[in-house]
Amino acid sequence: LAACANSDTGADAGDGPIVLGFSQVGAESGWRTANTNSIKEAAAAAGIELKFDDAQQKQENQIKAIRNFIQQKVDVIAFSPVVESGWDTVLKEARDAKIPVILTDRSVDSADRSLYKTFIGSDFVKEGRLSGEWLIEQTRSATGPVTIVELQGTTGSAPANDRKKGFAEAIAANPNLKIVASQSGDFTRAGGKQVMEQFLKANPDIDVLFAHNDDMGLGALEAITAAGKVPGRDITIITIDAVKDGMQALADGKFNFIAECSPLLGDQLMELVRKVHAGEEVPARVETQETTFTQEQARAALPNRRY
Numbered sequence: 142l143a144a145c146a147n148s149d150t151g152a153d154a155g156d157g158p159i160v161l162g163f164s165q166v167g168a169e170s171g172w173r174t175a176n177t178n179s180i181k182e183a184a185a186a187a188g189i190e191l192k193f194d195d196a197q198q199k200q201e202n203q204i205k206a207i208r209n210f211i212q213q214k215v216d217v218i219a220f221s222p223v224v225e226s227g228w229d230t231v232l233k234e235a236r237d238a239k240i241p242v243i244l245t246d247r248s249v250d251s252a253d254r255s256l257y258k259t260f261i262g263s264d265f266v267k268e269g270r271l272s273g274e275w276l277i278e279q280t281r282s283a284t285g286p287v288t289i290v291e292l293q294g295t296t297g298s299a300p301a302n303d304r305k306k307g308f309a310e311a312i313a314a315n316p317n318l319k320i321v322a323s324q325s326g327d328f329t330r331a332g333g334k335q336v337m338e339q340f341l342k343a344n345p346d347i348d349v350l351f352a353h354n355d356d357m358g359l360g361a362l363e364a365i366t367a368a369g370k371v372p373g374r375d376i377t378i379i380t381i382d383a384v385k386d387g388m389q390a391l392a393d394g395k396f397n398f399i400a401e402c403s404p405l406l407g408d409q410l411m412e413l414v415r416k417v418h419a420g421e422e423v424p425a426r427v428e429t430q431e432t433t434f435t436q437e438q439a440r441a442a443l444p445n446r447r448y
């Protein structure tokens with residue numbers, strides 16, 4: 142059978158397995174581990190040959206990995222950009238090599254939309270907004286100030302920028318709610334613990350912690366307990382992700398609310414890979430379906446949680 146050349150991708154759509162080069166952010170959180178597993182399992186199930194690279198949370202490693210994929214002439218490149226800015230040059234190189242690019246999980250701030258085919262991932266602004274709206278409901282009867290500290294994700298990353306924005310916009314509805322400190326814990330447990338220790342030293346009367354992911358919230362639990370406070374009671378804790386450890390903390394009453402961010406992007410990603418490789422039309426944006434959890438909802442959902 143003659144190979145059928147695809148003029149859009151410059152690839153041969155007919156012979157051998159599709160080769161996908163995937164540059165992952167790192168292994169910073171439970172979410173990331175679940176996301177990596179989902180991508181590896183889905184590639185194997187779809188018969189797609191996966192070249193996987195772990196960038197260890199460094200943009201320069203991701204740029205290097207993408208350039209390697211271009212050199213190896215992979216069929217499709219997908220990556221989860223550690224930060225939003227600074228991708229135009231390498232994305233142009235991929236476009237010049239006629240290798241289609243798919244953004245997964247996190248987006249980039251490039252103005253040129255022709256640099257990538259599609260973006261699959263969550264609405265991070267919405268996750269921040271849902272977290273803030275829950276807090277607004279909980280503090281409706283508060284007469285005095287409500288002191289909030291915020292553990293931000295990796296500086297410059299889309300989820301850190303967007304969750305901060307969505308949360309700030311939602312809590313603006315009640316002027317009693319004030320963020321007194323906001324700092325990056327890099328989406329890690331160690332980062333969350335260390336920054337929370339500083340927050341507690343500088344602000345003895347914290348009412349609420351908003352952590353941009355479960356792992357930082359879990360790290361913060363250690364700092365809160367060590368400071369002699371009861372998490373979930375003395376300090377209300379809101380996080381994002383809903384990975385198993387986070388859901389367990391919520392079910393145990395140590396967290397108070399989680400906005401879900403699904404890492405199970407693998408199957409949908411492979412479907413998009415297949416389509417862009419075949420030169421088929423794909424939607425410019427594929428949004429993940431998500432929900433939120435209270436303590437009671439976490440107790441009900443936990444037994445069936447896959448990750």
Ligand code: AHR
Pocket residue numbers: 169170171172173246247300328353354355356381382402
């Ligand atoms: O980009 C998604 C975020 O990255 C997750 O919320 C966080 O846990 C991860 O590290």
